[in-house]
Amino acid sequence: MSPSDDTSPVRLLLCDDHAVVRAGLRALLSSTEGIEVVGEAGSGEEALALAARVRPDVVLMDLQLGGGMDGVAATRHLASGAAYGTGTETAPRVLVLTMFDTDADITRAIEAGATGYLLKAEQPDELFAAIRNAASGRTALSAPVADRVLAQMRSPRPALSERERDILQQLARGLGNRDIARALFISEATVKTHLGRIYGKLGVDTRAGAVAVANERRLLP
Template identity: 45%
Template structure:
């Protein structure tokens, strides 16, 4: 079961999410908080796998500050931002604060469940337009070097395929199904990629894959 802590300043939202998720989809709601400090204190007590965190909580500590503090205190907890703000500045700040995912409140409940499951499994989750915004930001801020080309040329064809799928946000199991290989093989390729490229985070991986032309998105 995925142990989930919900943090939102609206009691109706917390209650609705709890009714929607608790005891379903292998999710157990282990606590509810109305602001950031309460969420941090409660997380220490109930030890959730995932914290579903609202950004704007005017009557207490905001979600960004709480996320950053919680990640320092409990590095293994995964934070999924649930917000009404479809704004790239909030997105970038959430990632910097240590969030593993970012989803809008108007998303279908199936998408929310998938996002919770993804971050609980150690994957990152961004809704499609957020992914495009993130990659656009990296395009504008970063350029590759000849050393990048040399490293990229050392990757095998399979490693390049796995890199592309990872950068698009697919989970290891989904990549394994697409490429007809085992999950363990995907994990091995991922580990080798991170070591060869000297990368530590998914945003860095997205940046590198984008520079190498490995990401292609259909127009919505």
């Protein structure tokens, strides 16, 4: 959803689990011409509920939101229009603003429907421009993120499924098959099946090898 005309301010909803960060963003953005902060949320669940009430044009979304729904899941709900009970034609644009720039985080956010992906190290003017671009439906990427996206296109990373990424993350924590199964509420047999696929995609044959390659290729969030 974008502003109805060039003179309408971009209606912006902030979502970050740190109150100090939200206060800083609100102060920065409220003094910016053409941008109106219409609400702020401290969790993914709160962002969905608030978005349904205030109908923002753009949601500025952090990825790491503490307990509960993370920023990727919230982005998926918002971008699909599910938060409004409608279709994508009325959905707000979601602009990710985060400290994390791993390939896994970028891929998950874009796959979830994010219009843009910015790092918190950006200059204010870059943030303002990205918000306006997002409201108009244009992609907005930080320069380092754009470089990573291009690098992925030139040399595609192994296409791991969401479940395979979950298991790989548990591997990195040092968990065995039984503990992974318990953590993800699946059977040990399912864990072993996914491990086989992960090894094949990463070109390894050990757990340590899988974690090493995942870290090297920045596949872990």
